Amino acid sequence: MTGLAIGLISWPYGYYVLLRIVVCGSCGLLANSSAATGLKNWTWLLGGLAVLYNPIFVIHLDRDLWSAINFATIWVLAIHMFVFGRRTVRA
Secondary structure, eight states: OOOHHHTOOOOOHHHHHHHHEEEEHHHHHHHHHHHTTTTTHHHHHHHHHHHHHHHHSEEEEEEEHHHHHHHHHHHHHHHHHHHHHHOOOOO
């Protein structure tokens, strides 16, 4: 989430490529975890973010729209962390 917040200011293009890789991977893993636990809404939301941030098939949007998307993504990840971050894994 910190990387997304830092991304709201102007950085070289390479930073945003790295940010896409990290956010895409993180959202993809969280979507997979949500699917495994049967949380369909979270699976779709996080899977959609993974597609949006994918570094291979880049979606080109203007800076203002990406800033809004980054801000919304921070909130989605913060809510996910707050709701599901306290659960412990039991074997």
